[in-house]
Amino acid sequence: MATRTPRKTVGTSSSPWKPAGARAQQREAKRNAVLQTAARLFNERGFHATSLDDIAEQLNVSKPTLYYYVKSKDDILLQCVRTALGMMQAGIAEVRAAGGRAIDQLIACMRIYSRIVTMDFGMCVIRIGEDPLPAPRRKELRRLKAGIDGEFRRLIAxxxxxxxxxxxxxxxxxxxxxxxxxWIGRWYRPDGGSDPEQIADQAIALLMAGVQQRPPTTAAPVIRKRARARSE
Incomplete structure (x- = not known):
């Protein structure tokens, strides 16, 4: 009886192509790198002063390579702003789902908002905004912003x-x-001496308590007098 030569197990060869799932993850990682780099440059130099060539140079790729991940500079800005607003919406939704007192939810949402505007994508919302985009894109972003504003109004009510x-x-x-x-997104600098959590703590404390000096209460002195009388 003739012996068969064992077949080589499929998948053991070294293929230069990665599996489809790995390729999709790699493409998404590169797209995010394009957006992150673009957001940083937009915030540092301004939208109009930043070109696709500048973004490509920062990433060590050619300008045509960028078009594999984004359509245009307008598209990059749209995705950056949409990402930040999506992060805000997701964070607020998580807070709302957890429940609790409205004031505690409001403070938690303020903290999320404050933290995101110190990130590259969040700063894009504040420093660049929607003005450079065509009208249909501006309408979409205004709808997302209105949803966040509505959540704040409901919590306050x-x-x-x-x-x-x-x-x-x-x-x-x-x-x-x-x-x-x-406005934190306008003046925040990573090397400014205060980290985002410290900034959020101070900003929220000021907004919730105000800066006006309150007159001292009379309750404490009365308590002290009573304690003194008991000791005598």
């Missing part, structure tokens, strides 16, 4: 209803809170 926030116009209050937190 709920906080007023539960008695943890002073009566106010939720719309105006949401504009003030988001506007103040957004």
């Amino acid at each position: 709920d906080g007023i209803a539960e008695g943890s926030l002073a009566p106010c116009d939720p719309k105006m209050a949401a504009f003030v809170l988001a506007g103040a937190l957004s």
Whole structure:
């Protein structure tokens, strides 16, 4: 009886092509690198002063290579801003799903918002914004921003209803809170001496408590007098 030569196991050869899943992951990683680099340059130099050549140079690739991952500079900006707003929406949704008092949810959402505007994508929302984009793209981004604003308004209204926030116009209050937190993205510098968590702590404390000096209460002296009388 003739012996058969064993077949070589499929998949043991060294192929120069990676499996489809690995190729997709690699492509996504490279696309994210393009967006991250572009966002940093947009924030440092400005959108109009940054070219695709500049982005390609930073990544050590040719300009035509970029078109495999993005369509245009407008497309890059859209994806950067969309990424930041998506991060905000996801963070707020997680806070809302966890439940709890409205004021605690509001503070948690403010912390998320503050942290994201110190990141490259978040700073793009604040420093570059939607103005360089064509009208249809601006409309999409405004819709995403409106969703975030709506969440802040609902939390403020709920906080007023539960008695943890002073009566106010939720719309105006949401504009003030988001506007103040957004401005962090204008002046924040990684080498500025304060990390994002410290900045968030101070900003939220100021916004929630204000800066006006409160008159001292009389409750503490009364307590001290009573304690002194008992000791005598």
